[in-house]
Amino acid sequence: MSFTTTRGKGKYSAAQAVVAGIADNGGLFVPDDFSAISESEINDMCDMDYIDREAFVMHRFFGDFDYKFLKQACRYRCMRFHNGDPAPVVALCEDEFVVELVNGPSCSMHDVALTVFPFIAAESLRLLGMPIDFAALSLSDGYSAASLAACLEEYGLNSVSIYPESDSNDILSMQTTGRECSAAFCAGGFISAPFAERKIYEKVKKKAERILLADSCNIAYIGAQIPVFFSVYCDLLSGGVIKNGEQINIAVADDSTGSLVALLYAKRMGLPVKKIIVASGERKFLYDFLSKGDAAAPADKVSSSTTILENACAATLERLFYEMNGRNCEKTCAFAQEYERTGRFHTDGIKFLAKEFYASYATGDDAYDYCEDYYDDFGYLFDLASAAGVKVATDYFDDTGDITPVVYVSAASPYKTPAAVFYALTGMTAKRTDDAVTRLYDESGIPVPEKIEALPLKKVPKNPPSVDSVEEAAALILKILTE
Secondary structure (H helix, E strand, C coil), X not given: CCEEECCEEEEECHHHHHHHCCCXXXXXXXXXXXXXXXXXXXXXXXXXXXXXXXXXHXXXXXXXXXXXXXXXXXXXXXXXXXXXCCCCEEEEECCEEEEECCCCCCCECHHHHHCCHHHHHHHXXXXXXXXXXXXXXXXXXXXXXXXXXXXXXXXXXXXXXXXXXXXXXXXXXXXXXXXXXXXXXXXXXXXXXXXXXXXXXXXXXXXXXXXXXXCCCCHHHHHHXXXXXXXXXXXXXXXCXXXXXXXXXXXXXXXXXXXXXXXXXXXXXXXXXXXXXXXXXXCCHHHHHHHHCEEEXXXXXXXXXXXXXXXXXXXXXXXXXXXXXXXXXXXXXXXXHHHHHXXXXXXXXXXXXXXXXXXXXXXXXXXXXXXXXXXXXXXXXXXXXXXXXXXXXXXXXXXXXXXXXXXXXXXXXHHHCHHHHHHHHHCCCCCXXXXXXXXXXXXXXXXXXXXXXXXCCCCCCCCCCEECCHHHHHHHHHHHHHC
């Protein structure tokens, strides 16, 4: 499988796409076509473990990487997850399931992509004849920053993250600061401007060739998530929940923006998904886009317990816009220009969106209610963003009467936001992080992940410094990398 870009023609190898991160024309890399996985191959995958499934699917997506290399990379990365499985499936009832992506180094779904990223990045550099030492950059949200720090520190790789200052808490700060080989810095509200993250990366890349983008803009991040959903399908097929070829629904929250593209690509590769159910938070950014075809850049420093700042959605929007307009790069360029100029855009591709997606939104109170309800009914404890996904899936069932089995994506451990989840269960507040963790465990009996238990929970983490412009952010990143 070769790659092209959303804003222009040309063919690129997987290695070229991974190392570049963003194309010279400002576009994002996308598959030139999709290598289909047949029903018989899906049936064969049921007899494989996760490592073999992942290597098989990734080899179809990243065809110029050697299969043996991919399998070895998948084996090493699986060792960093609890019980060696990055994506276990939990049955809630006969037609509701959860895929847990929370058992990695930072206890969030970003670990699925970022534990394998160092291997993909190093191999890409090697294939291009470049030295394999590199630094990684994340220009997204606090969860991505924490994951990048946790996933790269074992390999002695430096990483820098810029994320909105409203998108932080004590747990994230502890996971992203004070590490020997990584640093995270909060950004001011400017980061919410359209394509601000790409402008930062372009400035940095000009002076630091081997700094690689490690967020959902990079096609490596997308490709690493696709095997998750094939594995989930195989688990349901092996368990007799479905027959081969029967469809499933998958529900994600809007802080899982990379997953939307990964799911769409998985469908293109043959995964029988009926509907991708998407939960927006109170800002309704993806809801407005997926249901109405409208999008507007968010107000600065808006905070919500169920969402992140939507600057991270720009990559998702551009790739979706490219697909819904027949992979027309001229229309995608026009979309990008309008969004950057005005902070808004509208698309007429509603039929495409309605076919692939169901979108609604959840308030903070909705997330609290569904978090509590599913713990009471099933003994399963969601984080609030994932609980929002459950709420919107319920909206979908009520609106359509669809009884297709649904898989909820559990995006983060509830212990990443212990005070909020404790409040959801009890209506009581816990002011200190260590107290919130202890009280949430006492209330729920759900074990505290080792990676969170090992944090200095009684200490108040220092707030990272703030940068207030694209230029200041780029200069700070370069300073860190050259010290």
